[in-house]
Amino acid sequence: MSPLFISDAELDRLRRSAAEPDLAGSRYELRGQLGRGGMATVYRAWDAVLDREVALKVLDLPEADPALAARLLREARVLAQLEHPGIVPVHDAGELPDGRAYCAMKRVEGSRLDDAARELTRTERLRLFLRICDAVAFAHSRGILHRDLKPENVMVGSFGEVLVLDWGLARIVADLPAPVPGNARDELEERNERELTRHGAVLGTPAYMPPEQSSGVVSAVDQRSDVFALGGILQFLLTDAPPSAGAEVRIDGSKALAAACSKARALSPDERYPSARELAGDIERFLDGRPLTAYRESLFERGARLFERYQTATLLVLAYLFVRTLLLLFARQ
Amino acid sequence: MAHSPTAIDPVPRPQGFPLTRISLLGALEEADPARSRNAWDELLRAYWQPIRRYICRRWHESPEAAEDLTQSFLARAIERQTFAAFDPRQARFRTFLRLCLDRDLANVREAAARQKRGGGETHLTLDAPAIASHPVLRTAIDDDPEELFHREWLRAIFETAMERLRASASLSGREVRFALFERYELGRSSTGGPGERPTYDELALEFAIPRTQVTNHLAWARQELRRLVLEELRRHTASPAEFRDEARRALGVEVT
Numbered sequence: 369m370s371p372l373f374i375s376d377a378e379l380d381r382l383r384r385s386a387a388e389p390d391l392a393g394s395r396y397e398l399r400g401q402l403g404r405g406g407m408a409t410v411y412r413a414w415d416a417v418l419d420r421e422v423a424l425k426v427l428d429l430p431e432a433d434p435a436l437a438a439r440l441l442r443e444a445r446v447l448a449q450l451e452h453p454g455i456v457p458v459h460d461a462g463e464l465p466d467g468r469a470y471c472a473m474k475r476v477e478g479s480r481l482d483d484a485a486r487e488l489t490r491t492e493r494l495r496l497f498l499r500i501c502d503a504v505a506f507a508h509s510r511g512i513l514h515r516d517l518k519p520e521n522v523m524v525g526s527f528g529e530v531l532v533l534d535w536g537l538a539r540i541v542a543d544l545p546a547p548v549p550g551n552a553r554d555e556l557e558e559r560n561e562r563e564l565t566r567h568g569a570v571l572g573t574p575a576y577m578p579p580e581q582s583s584g585v586v587s588a589v590d591q592r593s594d595v596f597a598l599g600g601i602l603q604f605l606l607t608d609a610p611p612s613a614g615a616e617v618r619i620d621g622s623k624a625l626a627a628a629c630s631k632a633r634a635l636s637p638d639e640r641y642p643s644a645r646e647l648a649g650d651i652e653r654f655l656d657g658r659p660l661t662a663y664r665e666s667l668f669e670r671g672a673r674l675f676e677r678y679q680t681a682t683l684l685v686l687a688y689l690f691v692r693t694l695l696l697l698f699a700r701q
Numbered sequence: 702m703a704h705s706p707t708a709i710d711p712v713p714r715p716q717g718f719p720l721t722r723i724s725l726l727g728a729l730e731e732a733d734p735a736r737s738r739n740a741w742d743e744l745l746r747a748y749w750q751p752i753r754r755y756i757c758r759r760w761h762e763s764p765e766a767a768e769d770l771t772q773s774f775l776a777r778a779i780e781r782q783t784f785a786a787f788d789p790r791q792a793r794f795r796t797f798l799r800l801c802l803d804r805d806l807a808n809v810r811e812a813a814a815r816q817k818r819g820g821g822e823t824h825l826t827l828d829a830p831a832i833a834s835h836p837v838l839r840t841a842i843d844d845d846p847e848e849l850f851h852r853e854w855l856r857a858i859f860e861t862a863m864e865r866l867r868a869s870a871s872l873s874g875r876e877v878r879f880a881l882f883e884r885y886e887l888g889r890s891s892t893g894g895p896g897e898r899p900t901y902d903e904l905a906l907e908f909a910i911p912r913t914q915v916t917n918h919l920a921w922a923r924q925e926l927r928r929l930v931l932e933e934l935r936r937h938t939a940s941p942a943e944f945r946d947e948a949r950r951a952l953g954v955e956v957t
Binding site: 372373374376378379381382383385386387388390391392393404409428465466 | 913
């Protein structure tokens with residue numbers, strides 16, 4: 369038998385193949401790779417039972433720490449509690465024949481928010497932002513914090529639908545229905561926090577992470593921590609640049625929106641919007657041409673805003689007054 | 702010294718104990734000739750091909766000249782106990798070896814240039830044909846010596862793992878699984894020639910087995926290959942941290 373020689377292309381193919389999950393005997397067929405996270409890879413797979421494409425999130429190796437498998441299963445359970453059009457639905461979870469934990473989710477066609485935003489106007493971006501706030505507010509109403517909100521974790525579908533992804537760092541702060549009841553939930557949460565810390569996993573993304581989260585005080589993290597991250601997303605949508613900690617927010621042409629970003633990203637949770645809904649409320653007010661709770665406008669700004677809001681009516685009145693004046697002048701002559 | 706320079710062969714695989722890179726380097730200088738020989742065999746098995754191919758691609762040597770240069774480099778390394786200077790706290794062994802190799806080849810070329818100008822020493826021929834004669838095409842990584850040597854090292858790891866997979870399949874009467882895997886992943890026919898990557902249905906037809914069995918055979922081969930590659934990586938890294946790092950780079954996976 370001649371010694372084996374592997375070309376560059378073959379080497380790359382073997383590297384991919386050796387890392388691929390074993391789907392033999394399962395209902396899924398591998399169709400390609402969608403992306404990679406810290407500990408898992410998301411594949412494009414075909415569900416042969418339901419004849420549809422799914423996104424299959426699979427842990428990297430069965431040899432990896434079993435705590436990671438528990439974490440993936442937990443993410444699936446969290447998602448299962450969140451049936452909302454703005455949150456990616458989970459279809460199935462379990463263990464593949466090779467021992468790797470997996471979670472099958474809806475395959476989202478579209479692009480990440482940071483890519484999708486490039487094509488959009490400011491108003492369109494703000495409307496997308498409202499849908500993100502809506503999904504996050506729903507999760508909060510179910511007692512779940514995302515803790516890793518950022519543009520990369522939001523998908524925008526081809527019809528403008530918004531889906532919040534990657535709930536791997538989510539924290540359950542209120543009682544949930546089975547299968548995680550009462551004390552068992554607390555125990556699970558405590559264990560999960562310990563595991564996350566032990567693995568050195570980044571509990572969020574620095575640019576979008578509030579100080580109480582980066583300092584590791586788990587008990588201090590509440591829905592206002594997600595509000596901080598939402599403020600970062602808002603700032604990104606308005607400036608096309610990731611937010612930087614401590615820097616003054618400057619947004620071209622709108623001090624009111626800058627004030628909304630600053631309030632959402634206040635270092636002290638007490639100075640932030642108390643909820644995602646309240647933040648969304650201010651953005652809705654901006655879109656409607658009404659004053660924001662986060663910004664005290666000057667008389668001139670108020671006039672300009674009112675003019676913009678009632679532009680047609682104001683112009684009609686001005687035109688009417690102008691014509692009346694002209695008529696009066698002609699009548700005197 | 703256990704060997705004369707001319708006695709070096711790229712031995713396929715020693716039957717001795719598994720060695721980590723650090724214990725192996727220690728064993729190179731062992732008084733016991735059998736243990737020292739084992740260590741050298743292991744080192745050569747791991748690095749002979751990466752060194753030879755690196756010389757081809759980086760130093761633009763023909764395969765034959767690269768073979769000679771590999772041999773002479775390793776012979777000099779044995780004579781001068783070059784690897785005794787390795788400090789795992791400073792760098793990976795692979796990086797250390799590559800730097801030694803580059804320095805050695807630079808010296809060889811300088812000596813050859815001196816000889817052309819009228820020096821008296823006799824050296825290996827260095828009249829190098831173009832890299833085009835080598836089966837591996839020149840790519841962007843050829844400009845990054847560290848990346849290039851890593852890729853050649855990784856190629857050797859995968860070649861060894863594939864050889865071991867072939868041997869273990871043969872021993873356990875699962876030749877068809879390996880043949881199927883090789884056909885699918887490397888696009889090679891049973892005669893070893895290149896070909897297009899077949900579909901599962903085509904494989905089922907070619908090997909006269911049900912489609913589900915194709916899936917199962919490929920899954921088995923992938924799992925075995927992954928296990929063997931990780932085993933090789935573990936053998937050729939000096940610490941658990943380095944192993945994790947290499948596994949991440951090679952397969953994109955996290956291991957503990």
